Amino acid sequence: MKAGPSRRHRTALAAIAAVAMIVAACGDDDEVAAPDAAGCDGEITQSEIEIWWHEGAESEVLAVQDFVEEFNASQDQVTATLTLVPEADYASSLRGAAASGDLPDVIDTDASFAFNYAWAGDLQPIDTCISDELMDDLLPSIIEQGTYADRIWAVGMFDSGLGMYGVRSVLEEVDARIPEEPEDAWTIDEFDQLLADLREAGYERPLDVKKNYGQGEYYAYLYQPFVWSSGANVIADDFSTTDGHLNSPEAVEALTRFQNWHAEGFVDENEDDAAFVEGRSPLSMVGHWEFNRYRETYGDDLVLMPLPDFGEGTVSGQGSWQWAINAESDADAAWSFIEFTLQPEQMERMAEASGALPARSSVAEGTEKFGPGGPAELFRTQLEEGYTQPRAPHPAYPTVSSTFNQAIQEIIDGQDVQTALDNAVETIDSDIEANQGYPPPQ
Secondary structure, eight states: OOHHHHHHHHHHHHHHHHHHHHHHHTTSGGGOOSSTTOSOOSOOOOSEEEEEEEEOOHHHHHHHHHHHHHHHHHOSSOEEEEEEEEHHHHHHHHHHHHHHTOOOSEEEEEGGGHHHHHHTTSBOOOTTTSOHHHHHHBOHHHHHHHEETTEEOOBOSEEOOEEEEEEHHHHHHTTOOOOOSGGGOOBHHHHHHHHHHHHHTTOSSOEEOOGGGOSSHHHHHHHHHHHHHTTOOSSOTTSSOOTTTTTSHHHHHHHHHHHHHHHTTOBOOOTTSOTTTTTSOSEEEEEGGGHHHHHHHHGGGEEEEOOOBSSSOOOEEOOOEEEEEBTTSOHHHHHHHHHHHTSHHHHHHHHHHHOOEESBHHHHHTSTTTSTTOTTHHHHHHHHTTOEEOSOOSTTHHHHHHHHHHHHHHHHTTOOHHHHHHHHHHHHHHHHHHTTTOOOOO
16 A cells, blocks of 8 residues: 555655755855754864764674774864763763763764754754765655754664564465565555464464563554554644544554454564574564574575555654764764765665664665665665654654553553553643643754
């Protein structure tokens, strides 16, 4: 079904067009969007910058360390210093640094959380820093995820995607249709029947949804697409309320289907993180980061498919870690390092280190993995053709996320779905009201 993705694609293009107009206007001193002093002016006035990076995957950390060293050796105007912060403490460390006015010059932040800092005045927009050439080459999803209040506040080296991994031979054993393009996604009725067929074939718990990841941002990343795919939204397009959206009949129906998978015992607990690779579950719903491990396990018997269609087309999550610039720092100095990491060579190396999709279309299309005919091409197709949706690019998102995640846990635990979502709506809308609707920065 194309209707849903086409609408989202139009939204993404509208966001890009709006940003392009802002960038063009910045050429006229009388028409620069607020804040007037923010962004790049072509002159570096700061000789030293501090960079924070979350200390997560070792391969990514090593890549960033190399980038800092190479950046410093490539020029003599700016010296960069890297601080690694344990990933488990990263969000709280950022909040503490923002509260005390001690944010570094360049931070990396989970895409959807940047806008609370932007709204609070801790970040500055960077659209004036991005060249036309780079803007044209960035994935639409990268621009969309980094845009808030018609300005770009963050940009990443890579993007993400969700898929349904399957064991082809097992699916063929139960005569399942194998959808390999977004428009061919299983309907939710087909998917529910497939789970029953796989159980009958001897797979007691045929579905892995990475329950071992636990409650956290992964819940929001994986399960908000179920709501979007149903035709509902998590929050209104103007971000004024979640009432009538997150608790709509469509959202309730989608998450009731999800609850039934757990109630009927179709979902593996996956405490050993091996449900799929050991063959207990021939289906695994997870992101791009598992592709290499799964490919090593199953080879050509691995099939990558879109998530089920809950009524209005398949939808994947998007967004990952992105760079942002402290509002008090010299944007040109900070951007000189960020721009260095966005060059094709560096982006290729980070893609190899992270397993993620490069943020530049030209780089992504040139890879064996994500390029035309590649085994993980689906992830690029979803991002480029509008089958993904960002988590709300809005300062209320931290509350949306934590509240949605709690509601998902309650639904998994068997609470009435309508009640769980009504309670979530009350909490989120109270936060929006308490912050006067989060008026955009002026």
